[in-house]
Amino acid sequence: MIVKKLLEDGLDRRTTIALSAIALAILLVPILNLVVPPGSLLHVPDDKVALFGKYVCYAVLALSLDLVWGYCGILSLGHGAFFALGGYAMGMYLMRQIGTRGVYAHPVLPDFMVFLNWKELPWYWWGFSSFPFALFMIVLIPGLLAFLFGWLAFRSRVTGVYLSIITQALTYALLLAFFRNDMGFGGNNGLTDFKDILGLPVQSKTTRVILLCASLALLGLSLLAARMLVASTFGKVLVSIRDAESRTRFLGYRVESYKLAVFVLSAVMAGLAGALYVPQVGIINPSEFSPANSIEAVIWVAVGGRGTLIGAVVGAFVVNWLKTQLTSGVLASIAIYLAVPPAIANKAFGAEAWLFALGALFIIVTLLLPKGIVGTISDLLERRKATERPPETAPAASQPAE
Amino acid sequence: MPLRPTVMALARRCLAAVAAIWLVCLPVGAQAIDKALDRLLEDSFTETLAAVDEIARSGNKNAADILEALADRRVLIDAATKTIVVKSPTGSLMDARTGAAIASEPAGLSPVRTNNRVRGAIEAAIGGLTLLSPDAAKRLAAADAVFKSRDAKALPVLDQALAREQDPAVKRALARARASVLLTDPTLGKPDLGAAVDALIDAGDAEALGLIRARLTSNTDPETRLLLQTAIDKGEQRQRTLAVAQNIWFGLSLGSVLLLAAIGLAITFGVMGVINMAHGEMVMLGAYTTFTVQELFRAYAPGAFDWSLAVALPLAFLVTGLIGIAIERGIISFLYGRPLETLLATWGVSLVLQQAVRTAYGSSNKEVGSPAFMSGTFDLFGLSIAWGRMWIILFTLVVFASLLLVLKATPLGLQMRAVTQNRRMAAAMGIRTRRIDALTFGLGSGIAGIAGVALSQIDNVSPNLGQSYIIDSFMVVVFGGVGNLWGTFVSAMFLGIANKFLEPFAGAVLAKILILVLLILFIQKRPRGLFALKGRAVEA
Numbered sequence: 001m002i003v004k005k006l007l008e009d010g011l012d013r014r015t016t017i018a019l020s021a022i023a024l025a026i027l028l029v030p031i032l033n034l035v036v037p038p039g040s041l042l043h044v045p046d047d048k049v050a051l052f053g054k055y056v057c058y059a060v061l062a063l064s065l066d067l068v069w070g071y072c073g074i075l076s077l078g079h080g081a082f083f084a085l086g087g088y089a090m091g092m093y094l095m096r097q098i099g100t101r102g103v104y105a106h107p108v109l110p111d112f113m114v115f116l117n118w119k120e121l122p123w124y125w126w127g128f129s130s131f132p133f134a135l136f137m138i139v140l141i142p143g144l145l146a147f148l149f150g151w152l153a154f155r156s157r158v159t160g161v162y163l164s165i166i167t168q169a170l171t172y173a174l175l176l177a178f179f180r181n182d183m184g185f186g187g188n189n190g191l192t193d194f195k196d197i198l199g200l201p202v203q204s205k206t207t208r209v210i211l212l213c214a215s216l217a218l219l220g221l222s223l224l225a226a227r228m229l230v231a232s233t234f235g236k237v238l239v240s241i242r243d244a245e246s247r248t249r250f251l252g253y254r255v256e257s258y259k260l261a262v263f264v265l266s267a268v269m270a271g272l273a274g275a276l277y278v279p280q281v282g283i284i285n286p287s288e289f290s291p292a293n294s295i296e297a298v299i300w301v302a303v304g305g306r307g308t309l310i311g312a313v314v315g316a317f318v319v320n321w322l323k324t325q326l327t328s329g330v331l332a333s334i335a336i337y338l339a340v341p342p343a344i345a346n347k348a349f350g351a352e353a354w355l356f357a358l359g360a361l362f363i364i365v366t367l368l369l370p371k372g373i374v375g376t377i378s379d380l381l382e383r384r385k386a387t388e389r390p391p392e393t394a395p396a397a398s399q400p401a402e
Numbered sequence: 403m404p405l406r407p408t409v410m411a412l413a414r415r416c417l418a419a420v421a422a423i424w425l426v427c428l429p430v431g432a433q434a435i436d437k438a439l440d441r442l443l444e445d446s447f448t449e450t451l452a453a454v455d456e457i458a459r460s461g462n463k464n465a466a467d468i469l470e471a472l473a474d475r476r477v478l479i480d481a482a483t484k485t486i487v488v489k490s491p492t493g494s495l496m497d498a499r500t501g502a503a504i505a506s507e508p509a510g511l512s513p514v515r516t517n518n519r520v521r522g523a524i525e526a527a528i529g530g531l532t533l534l535s536p537d538a539a540k541r542l543a544a545a546d547a548v549f550k551s552r553d554a555k556a557l558p559v560l561d562q563a564l565a566r567e568q569d570p571a572v573k574r575a576l577a578r579a580r581a582s583v584l585l586t587d588p589t590l591g592k593p594d595l596g597a598a599v600d601a602l603i604d605a606g607d608a609e610a611l612g613l614i615r616a617r618l619t620s621n622t623d624p625e626t627r628l629l630l631q632t633a634i635d636k637g638e639q640r641q642r643t644l645a646v647a648q649n650i651w652f653g654l655s656l657g658s659v660l661l662l663a664a665i666g667l668a669i670t671f672g673v674m675g676v677i678n679m680a681h682g683e684m685v686m687l688g689a690y691t692t693f694t695v696q697e698l699f700r701a702y703a704p705g706a707f708d709w710s711l712a713v714a715l716p717l718a719f720l721v722t723g724l725i726g727i728a729i730e731r732g733i734i735s736f737l738y739g740r741p742l743e744t745l746l747a748t749w750g751v752s753l754v755l756q757q758a759v760r761t762a763y764g765s766s767n768k769e770v771g772s773p774a775f776m777s778g779t780f781d782l783f784g785l786s787i788a789w790g791r792m793w794i795i796l797f798t799l800v801v802f803a804s805l806l807l808v809l810k811a812t813p814l815g816l817q818m819r820a821v822t823q824n825r826r827m828a829a830a831m832g833i834r835t836r837r838i839d840a841l842t843f844g845l846g847s848g849i850a851g852i853a854g855v856a857l858s859q860i861d862n863v864s865p866n867l868g869q870s871y872i873i874d875s876f877m878v879v880v881f882g883g884v885g886n887l888w889g890t891f892v893s894a895m896f897l898g899i900a901n902k903f904l905e906p907f908a909g910a911v912l913a914k915i916l917i918l919v920l921l922i923l924f925i926q927k928r929p930r931g932l933f934a935l936k937g938r939a940v941e942a
Contacts, residue, residue: 156925158929161677162925164745165877166921170918170922173914176911292869295746299750355754356757359751359754360754362746362750363747363750363754366744366746366750367733370743
């Protein structure tokens with residue numbers, strides 16, 4: 001009954017539309033990719049399936065970030081760390097599935113360990129050949145790290161930019177650690193050359209579609225869960241912490257516990273996204289821990305609109321689609337088409353254009369579009385509604401505070 | 403031991419006498435080599451052996467060439483005409499007696515034969531000759547070679563070399579080599595032994611200590627053993643002290659680099675409360691300004707290259723300061739009171755700046771030259787200190803001191819402090835707060851720029867230069883306590899030294915990780931840093 005109540009609260013119009021779209025995608029993409037013949041206009045090519053799967057995982061990461069930043073005011077610049085840890089846990093499972101098919105054909109040790117002359121599997125690799133254990137770790141490791149970190153940070157009331165900076169230091173420290181060969185996670189090269197997942201070949205068309213559907217399902221569930229959470233009393237307390245932390249504390253709420261709970265939940269969500277990301281891109285390496293990645297995830301949320309949940313998903317899709325377009329040099333081709341000399345076009349609009357565009361996005365969104373795409377659109381809609389009927393219940397502007 | 407200074411003085415006087423005699427003997431060299439060369443004509447091993455020794459001591463400028471040729475069987479003789487010709491490896495010929503070149507090879511020449519003993523003697527003799535080479539690096543290498551071979555025959559040359567030596571590092575190496583040779587003599591008297599052991603301890607390295615230990619095991623005389631044992635203890639103590647001093651020095655050096663990178667941030671973040679993620683890019687732009695200035699110097703005034711840094715310094719300050727003011731006016735001033743948004747916007751600025759530099763200069767590392775006074779090392783009580791690092795530490799101190807001066811003793815500094823303490827009151831007193839904001843930000847960015855000039859001397863100049871410093875810089879400022887320049891100073895030095903002391907146990911990367919983890923834990927304990935502001939300023 002509680003679930004029913006939560007569902008009723010959670011399923012506002014926006015979320016219902018988003019969830020329907022996701023369900024539709026789960027139904028349609030397999031058909032369009034596997035059944036519709038390649039020549040057809042409606043056919044979804046394989047590379048688009050892989051790309052789409054990547055975006056969906058990013059969207060879950062963005063969603064998890066929006067939960068802590070948009071609703072609780074915790075700007076984590078290290079959420080990529082949880083994403084990568086989930087990814088590494090999945091990568092370890094996939095490495096163990098290779099078996100004797102590695103280059104060195106060692107029955108137990110992954111290739112890089114044989115290469116480094118290791119004699120036996122380190123203890124922290126034990127058990128990863130079983131999928132349920134790996135799944136457990138995918139949830140446990142990011143959650144545990146978030147719990148320890150959050151417990152220390154929130155209890156001693158580290159807030160605002162200080163918190164942002166130490167989350168960044170956290171992911172930076174992990175980046176340095178995972179670069180080391182003797183950590184036992186493949187060092188610089190990370191984990192790759194995966195063969196099977198749950199007995200299915202990772203590279204095959206069907207597996208890719210299944211993974212995409214699984215990611216979409218994760219996105220849908222995460223969105224629903226996050227929506228239910230923020231619509232509940234718990235969510236209201238989170239928002240009050242965001243807007244007036246001291247006041248909430250004086251009203252008798254244990255601010256630290258609320259923050260810790262939402263931080264851990266968000267980290268687990270990010271870890272699951274990372275776990276689904278790894279089999280789809282086929283590699284996990286330490287660069288996933290780089291602080292720049294985590295900050296990039298923040299801009300997805302900012303572009304889409306923080307504190308809207310749907311906005312995070314929209315932002316992740318829009319920014320990453322833009323990135324794919326710009327790094328592939330589409331802009332340069334357009335410029336050449338518009339009779340710009342190719343030398344100049346390639347220089348100004350080639351793959352380099354992406355970092356200019358990303359940088360500009362950071363500046364423009366923070367200066368001109370503080371509510372993001374979704375926030376701005378819903379503002380416009382509400383304003384129109386307000387002009388249609390007398391403004392007796394003027395909607396309170398939900399301006400997220402720092 | 404009251405005896406030792408006298409012994410040392412005596413030894414020194416003796417050495418001086420030997421040197422004087424040697425100098426007087428120089429003109430005789432020409433005749434001495436004639437006699438030695440005559441011995442070669444005999445072409446018997448014993449005579450050749452004696453000749454090698456005499457040639458080596460003749461002081462003739464061609465001595466080394468002749469000896470080398472002898473070892474390679476390139477010394478050709480004709481006993482009948484008493485001709486001795488030295489053939490160079492390239493085939494040109496030279497009269498061994500006069501040193502004059504010979505156009506064509508006379509008939510009837512045969513090479514002087516050598517055997518292993520002769521070749522061994524030649525090698526030792528050449529080693530001795532390079533001890534007197536005018537090149538300090540060669541002398542140092544020769545001294546180390548003698549230390550390794552412990553060849554007693556090198557002793558007289560060593561004494562000569564020691565008497566003439568001016569360079570302290572080479573002098574120490576020579577003394578160490580001489581002592582190591584002396585130590586191989588089992589009949590050595592106690593005062594000499596003491597002096598030799600002292601010289602070895604003075605060198606302070608593990609190998610020298612090993613020599614004394616070896617001597618200790620082969621010695622039974624209780625008094626000598628005591629002397630050796632105390633020397634070993636002293637040497638070990640000295641080594642420990644040196645290791646600590648070395649660590650502190652490296653730590654200070656790293657700390658000054660951290661301080662340079664962080665000090666501008668201490669102003670923008672610490673004093674203004676603005677998170678400037680593009681701070682590292684200001685450092686990077688400073689380094690690229692240096693590169694550009696040096697390119698111009700290389701192209702137009704290669705002779706004045708040593709002055710390039712002096713030109714780059716104010717230019718870097720201006721360039722980055724102006725860019726900083728532009729960023730403040732164009733972006734940050736719209737975001738005051740929204741620190742997280744400022745963080746994101748300045749991150750965007752950093753991406754754009756990085757990419758702009760990458761487009762303009764390419765993404766590869768740029769070669770930035772060092773002026774002459776910054777290269778090389780000098781020796782301080784056994785510590786080898788690089789001039790470059792030394793200057794950077796001094797430079798950091800100067801920058802820090804002048805920054806303090808600007809803040810405490812100029813009208814601009816006074817207004818800055820007034821604005822940060824109470825913006826509205828400052829505005830009421832007629833201070834144009836927005837102008838002060840821009841200037842403060844410009845000052846912080848400009849200092850980052852001159853940090854870039856210094857860092858270009860020790861780090862790779864690439865578009866990513868700034869990113870590698872930004873997290874460290876924030877850590878330094880946060881650890882030291884925001885809004886406190888002295889806190890930043892102490893924290894940078896402390897982090898630098900702590901890092902260097904952890905490195906031997908944990909390795910460089912792990913040391914860095916440990917420091918980061920410790921910092922994260924530290925911030926939990928003292929969220930406002932080591933030297934937190936107290937009172938009303940905290941909430942402002």
